[in-house]
Amino acid sequence: METTMSREIPFTRREFTKRAAATAGLAAIAGCTGGDGGGSSGDGGGSSGDAPWYQQELAEVPAAENEALYEPGETDETGETINHLTWTGYDASNVQDPFRNQFECDTQLDLFTSNPKAFNRLESGEWEQFHQATFDMAWLPDLAEAGLIRPLNYEQWKPYTFDKYIDMFTKDEGYAFAFLNEDDYSFDTDGTMYGVPQRFGWASFVVNKDTVAESDYGSYDAAWMDGYDVGVYDLMFWGIQIIMLREGIDPYKEHTDEEIEQVRQATFDLFDNAKTLLPDFASMNQAMKSGEIDIGFISGSWINGTLRRGGDLNFEAHVPEEGSVIWVETTCMLKGDQPTVSDNYLAYMQREQTATNLMWPTSGGTNAVPHQTALDGATDEQREVLRIDDIPGIVDNSVFYTGVPDLDKFEPIWREAKSRI
Structure with missing residues (x-):
């Protein structure tokens, strides 16, 4: 071009x-x-x-x-x-x-x-x-x-x-x-x-590739597995979209009662399996670096880039088979x-x-x-660090964020799920 x-x-x-x-x-x-x-x-x-x-x-x-x-x-x-x-x-x-x-x-x-x-x-x-x-x-x-x-x-x-x-x-x-x-x-x-596009990236989850098997982090299911220590970043806005992708649900439409219930159960199961709730991405990065957690849900290129720039390339905002959300x-x-x-x-x-x-x-x-x-x-x-050569494949396997029209329906689910940790 x-x-x-x-x-x-x-x-x-x-x-x-x-x-x-x-x-x-x-x-x-x-x-x-x-x-x-x-x-x-x-x-x-x-x-x-x-x-x-x-x-x-x-x-x-x-x-x-x-x-x-x-x-x-x-x-x-x-x-x-x-x-x-x-x-x-x-x-x-x-x-x-x-x-x-x-x-x-x-x-x-x-x-x-x-x-x-x-x-x-x-x-x-x-x-x-x-x-x-x-x-x-x-x-x-x-x-x-x-x-x-x-x-x-x-x-x-x-x-x-x-x-x-x-x-x-x-x-x-x-x-x-x-x-x-x-x-x-x-x-x-x-x-x-x-508007003028200026910077972009993806929301997914972060895995420690030294401790999480490649066969497992090929799917978001890894965050629901008993064998790994999982930290959940208290960021409902992105987290609920990634849960929808894992469940095969389009995030960017009005959702049926059945879909909302499906997301509810998946969210509760995630929090039941999690070791800790993290208030910000600095806490997530620290928990990853210290070895407290193996998987951070959610994370993204904007969060774990700091770790990778510091030389810790084993931490990757991985995009599994279900895709990520491009912002x-x-x-x-x-x-x-x-x-x-x-x-x-x-x-x-x-x-x-x-x-x-x-x-x-x-x-x-x-x-x-x-x-x-x-x-x-x-x-x-x-x-x-930025995984520039991976970007075309990541984008092809992902969805562009266009807004969740009924996001308010999922806020109570997230609040209730937090009390389960």
């Missing part, structure tokens, strides 16, 4: 301020960065007869990783700040500092660990505090329907985003989870673009006023070097990115 290596940041800061001085009203850029709601057409806006600024001209990126895109002393320091609601890893210094240096502005990242809680924060009025937000892709319909995010113009952003992705994340190959039909806010490849962190533009460099920040996050750094941040977890050049350029260590 071809990538456009020279099209990394639409404008240098110096070029932007010169153009802004020459174009009336550009400080309140339309389209991706202007207006309150962005409009339903997703046409990018802009002043009459003018193409959006990021489409008009493209700047070459210097070879040096952190070389400034402007001449010293020629920038206009505006004191702008980009406020980004997102996950750990995005705040790493090697991810944020190059942008801060290049554009003489600040970035403030507010980290969250729960999509529902983050959504509730924005819906309650906190959207005014942020310019961009990164959610798992299944939340795009809710965010759009609530009027919290604005549409993006696919053709204008394609050179900076989808042209750089591996095939399984391109629109031509059927990746629908950044596009919405605005009649019912369902995912639709022919719909309007509402894709997707960045959206929020409604409301945006700083003049907001588009540049979104484009910067798509750079090869930025994607590489986000995949291997100086702080936070390690996760794969959909950017072709970043994956192609991964070191042997990164390929092994």
